Amino acid sequence: MAGTGAYGRPPAKAPAVAGAKKVWIVSCGQSAIGCQTGAEAAKKAAEAVGWSAQICDGKLNAGGAFAGCVRQGIAARVNAIVTEAIDCVAVKEPLGEARAAKITTINFWGFDCDTGESATGEKLFTESVVPSEKYRTNEAYQQAIGAARAEWVKARSGGAANVIELHFTGTNIGAALHEGFQLGMKGCASCEVETVEVTHQSFGNTRQIIESALLKNPQANWVAVPLDSLVLAGAGQAVAGSPRRADVKLIGGEGLPPNLGLIRQNQGQSAAIGQPIDWYGWAAIDTLIRAFAGEPPAPSGLGFQIIDSEVNLPGSGPYRAPVDFMSAYRRAWGL
Incomplete structure (x- = not known):
């Protein structure tokens, strides 16, 4: 069908989940429904594996809020900072500070400094979510x-x-x-x-x-x-x-x-x-689990579907991916 990118499935296995981690999630802006959806999904997934998680509102970068949120995470001495729909170029200096503080950084729905129109050739996030086998970058x-x-x-x-x-x-x-x-x-x-x-x-x-x-x-x-x-x-x-x-x-x-x-x-x-933005959030935590274990990201299985009055339009509520990705991740994580 025109306008469809085939869905896969989340990875079937993951390394053992590291215990007692503090995760700082930087939302692109809680006033925007898409940003809120992804950030809250990442928080839910982090808490599902027993980690503490907190969302910092990036406020669509008003007043440099993206960088401010990353620095708040560093000051809170978290183990990991997960950014949502935030490009590396907007938080370049704070990412360097996070690296110096030995904080793991994960990017989803954004672009590292080695991809995109503003690429500098330098990767600064620890890892980025791999959307799928076919689409290896955002x-x-x-x-x-x-x-x-x-x-x-x-x-x-x-x-x-x-x-x-x-x-x-x-x-x-x-x-x-x-x-x-x-x-x-x-x-x-x-x-x-x-x-x-x-x-x-x-x-x-x-x-x-x-x-x-x-x-x-x-x-x-x-x-x-x-x-x-x-x-x-x-x-x-x-x-x-x-x-x-x-x-x-x-x-x-x-x-x-x-x-x-x-x-x-x-x-x-x-x-x-x-597009399943909530799936992207769960994929970010799967990527983080692997980063803590020293493993590379696994393709997440993300796809997309056309929605119009003829196809894939739910009678009410939000768009839902045609895959139970949450259950699949829980199984992979041993929950």
């Missing part, structure tokens, strides 16, 4: 999701789409999703793609950016948005309030609960690429 995983978004547009339009793509610039995840989407749209002879940009600074102007693009391109009938938070920040409202609402379809990001509500009610979003 960069590869996000590129595949970007391509899946393009495949859905091509499939649902019959290969004749006039698309406005929103590119989240200045971010590694935005660059990877954009690259994947552009590659996915190649070879579609009857498709046109206009790219408009949004940054952290213009995030609050997302609605105006999409409204302006729709006015300038009255032939556009598809809108591709890389992250569900950008849909909620105004892209969905722009489509729902458009005079051409009936003709314009929008595909968003992760399949967060509010966005699934928009799809169910046909209120400015038509589809998403469902």
Whole structure:
């Protein structure tokens, strides 16, 4: 099916779990549902193996909160710091301080300094989660999701789409999703793609950016948005309030609960690429178990699925992966 990345399963075995560890989890921002979901999943998994775990709110890096949270963990003399959707470049100095303090650092849903658009060639996290056997880095995983978004547009339009793509610039995840989407749209002879940009600074102007693009391109009938938070920040409202609402379809990001509500009610979003962010959080703790034992990360089995009114849309609640990954990890950890 267009827009699907096959799921695997979590690793069947893991080394013995180290005892009595303190884990500090840096959320990308507890006000954002996706960040909250991943951070709380990592905390639940850490506590499942008997470790103490605490979440520090990265507040979407307002006032340099990412670095501040990492340094709070160092000051608390924790054994490990797990960061969620935070790129190495944003916490480069604190990561060096954590290394000097012999604190293990794990990255999930973010980019180490040796990957992504801002790569410096230097790996600073102790380890990063390996999403799957096929997608060995978060960069590869996000590129595949970007391509899946393009495949859905091509499939649902019959290969004749006039698309406005929103590119989240200045971010590694935005660059990877954009690259994947552009590659996915190649070879579609009857498709046109206009790219408009949004940054952290213009995030609050997302609605105006999409409204302006729709006015300038009255032939556009598809809108591709890389992250569900950008849909909620105004892209969905722009489509729902458009005079051409009936003709314009929008595909968003992760399949967060509010966005699934928009799809169910046909209120400015038509589809998403469902990603199990909670699975990513459990995978971070599995990666940490292995790092404490001196072993490399194991592929996590992550996949993704298209969600629209025809496929994979739950009647209520959030998107759930079609694999009982929590039970699988518990078995691997000997619980």
